[in-house]
Amino acid sequence: xxxxxxxxxxxxxxxxxxxxxxxxxxxxxxxxxxxxxxxxxxxxxxxxxxxxxxxxxxxxxxxxxxxxxxxxxxxxxxxxxxxxxxxxxxxxxxxxxxxxxxxxxxxxxxxxxxxxxxxxxxxxxxxxxxxxxxxxxxxxxxxxxxxxxxxxxxxxxxxxxxxxxxxxxxxxxxxxxxxxxxxxxxxxxxxxxxxxxxxxxxxxxxxxxxxxxxxxxxxxxxxxxxxxxx
Amino acid sequence: xxxxxxxxxxxxxxxxxxxxxxxxxxxxxxxxxxxxxxxxxxxxxxxxxxxxxxxxxxxxxxxxxxxxxxxxxxxxxxxxxxxxxxxxxxxxxxxxxxxxxxxxxxxxxxxxxxxxxxxxxxxxxxxxxxxxxxxxxxxxxxxxxxxxxxxxxxxxxxxxxxxxxxxxxxxxxxxxxxxxxxxxxxxxxxxxxxxxxxxxxxxxxxxxxxxxxxxxxxxxxxxxxxxxxxxxxxxxxxxxxxxxxxxxxxxx
Numbered sequence: 268x269x270x271x272x273x274x275x276x277x278x279x280x281x282x283x284x285x286x287x288x289x290x291x292x293x294x295x296x297x298x299x300x301x302x303x304x305x306x307x308x309x310x311x312x313x314x315x316x317x318x319x320x321x322x323x324x325x326x327x328x329x330x331x332x333x334x335x336x337x338x339x340x341x342x343x344x345x346x347x348x349x350x351x352x353x354x355x356x357x358x359x360x361x362x363x364x365x366x367x368x369x370x371x372x373x374x375x376x377x378x379x380x381x382x383x384x385x386x387x388x389x390x391x392x393x394x395x396x397x398x399x400x401x402x403x404x405x406x407x408x409x410x411x412x413x414x415x416x417x418x419x420x421x422x423x424x425x426x427x428x429x430x431x432x433x434x435x436x437x438x439x440x441x442x443x444x445x446x447x448x449x450x451x452x453x454x455x456x457x458x459x460x461x462x463x464x465x466x467x468x469x470x471x472x473x474x475x476x477x478x479x480x481x482x483x484x485x486x487x488x489x490x491x492x493x494x495x496x497x
Numbered sequence: 498x499x500x501x502x503x504x505x506x507x508x509x510x511x512x513x514x515x516x517x518x519x520x521x522x523x524x525x526x527x528x529x530x531x532x533x534x535x536x537x538x539x540x541x542x543x544x545x546x547x548x549x550x551x552x553x554x555x556x557x558x559x560x561x562x563x564x565x566x567x568x569x570x571x572x573x574x575x576x577x578x579x580x581x582x583x584x585x586x587x588x589x590x591x592x593x594x595x596x597x598x599x600x601x602x603x604x605x606x607x608x609x610x611x612x613x614x615x616x617x618x619x620x621x622x623x624x625x626x627x628x629x630x631x632x633x634x635x636x637x638x639x640x641x642x643x644x645x646x647x648x649x650x651x652x653x654x655x656x657x658x659x660x661x662x663x664x665x666x667x668x669x670x671x672x673x674x675x676x677x678x679x680x681x682x683x684x685x686x687x688x689x690x691x692x693x694x695x696x697x698x699x700x701x702x703x704x705x706x707x708x709x710x711x712x713x714x715x716x717x718x719x720x721x722x723x724x725x726x727x728x729x730x731x732x733x734x735x736x737x738x739x740x741x742x743x744x745x746x747x748x749x
Contacts, residue, residue, distance in 0.1 A: 275703060275707070275747045276747055276748075278710075279706055279707065279710055279743075279747075280676075280678075280706065280709070280710050280714075280715075280716040280717070281706050281739070281740060281743045282743070282747060283716070284716065284717065284740070285740075285744065349716045352715060352716060353673070353674035353675070353676075353715040353716055353718070355608065355713070355715075356607060356608050356609075356674055356675035356676070356713060356714055356715030357606055357607055357608060357673075357674075357675040357715070358608055359606050359612075360606070361572060361575060361603055361606060362509070362511070362522055362601055362603055363572075363574055363575035363601045363603070364575045365574060365575030365576050366722065367576070367671075367722055367725035367726055368725075369721070369724075369725040370720050370721035370722035370723070370724065370725040370726075371673070371720040371721070371722050372720075375718065375719070375720045376673070376720070378718065444719075447719075448718070448719040451719045451733070451736070451737055451740070452717075452719065452740055453740060453744070454737050454738070454739075454740035454741030454742075454744060455737060456733075456734040456737030456738065458734075
């Protein structure tokens with residue numbers, strides 16, 4: 268290992284982009300696993316509650332949560348630092364600035380803003396669910412939190428559904444730039460595969476946005492759909 | 498869009514007396530601009546009128562006027578080097594504009610590119626990055642026999658593409674973060690791809706990135722505006738190469 272290794276990775280512009288990329292990809296992975304877990308909700312309340320119970324009572328969860336928090340904090344704090352530096356790099360603004368139409372997209376130009384909105388959502392999300400109302404259910408003599416009931420009740424309010432869906436759409440935009448951008452920052456540019464990475468990036472963003480949004484919409488609408496039950 | 502008749506243009510030009518003076522946009526109406534003139538000839542025409550009136554001419558950078566020196570700059574209607582793809586300001590023709598158009602002309606803006614006067618900026622920062630590693634200092638002697646060291650055409654083509662960067666700074670000017678990554682990546686790539694560049698390969702990328710950061714350029718956010726406006730068509734695949742070069746140099 269070179270003597271400049273760790274210092275230059277943590278201080279240089281290029282090195283810090285690696286950290287943004289790696290933490291971003293890890294968070295992308297987390298989102299996918301979380302999404303799969305959420306769908307148990309629509310399959311069977313008992314299954315969803317049992318899954319959540321198994322997850323939260325596993326002693327390894329504390330380590331996993333600590334790592335997850337560390338990844339989030341690294342990604343967020345570094346993003347804020349880099350964005351502030353970028354602002355300082357052009358003290359005098361242009362009188363007219365026109366985008367080429369072939370570079371920046373709405374998603375790429377709003378990364379700091381979508382990022383901040385996702386952060387606010389994340390705090391509310393933890394307050395509403397992880398630290399939300401404590402309902403209990405008992406399956407086969409084991410008492411556990413009835414998170415299913417909490418979710419169903421929460422999404423009876425149209426405002427909750429609207430905020431949740433809006434944030435998931437914004438998250439989709441954030442990911443559509445962030446996902447392929449991570450590969451670019453880490454140096455992937457293979458002529459045969461880069462187009463594929465961009466397509467996967469878009470597909471992934473749509474899966475996350477639509478996948479997460481579907482659940483609250485379904486929970487809200489299902490009483491109105493003939494024969495639909497919770 | 499193009500017309501053979503001479504036109505009248507409404508110019509909005511950034512005027513600034515000196516580095517520390519306050520600058521402002523000043524309106525000029527310029528009549529009788531030939532569509533066959535180049536953008537810089539239009540600027541010359543404006544300056545002749547200003548001089549005739551006893552005003553200070555607009556200071557702007559230019560040298561070869563044939564698109565190869567990288568000296569001309571100018572942000573024209575919000576785009577470096579104006580509306581034409583892969584074209585420097587000096588090679589831009591007034592036939593790309595129409596009668597009565599408003600043309601906004603500003604200097605390239607970035608913290609490391611201070612405005613010296615009007616539209617002239619100090620791009621020494623790019624030279625300073627080059628001095629940090631954008632060279633080959635091994636003595637290669639006389640020109641070697643061409644087939645002695647075989648170089649894949651695939652690599653020499655990529656090196657040549659990267660080497661077409663004229664260092665004008667339009668990538669910095671257009672980047673919302675004023676990042677110099679496209680410039681630095683082109684300079685790193687042109688040497689990293691060829692045998693002559695191997696000896697200093699590791700130090701080159703570390704030192705050039707370090708210097709780039711010290712000079713106050715922003716961080717790349719992969720938006721590709723630089724690639725879209727580069728007058729030499731430098732691709733961001735060079736930035737990916739720089740990222741790879743830096744990783745292997747920093748870690749191993």
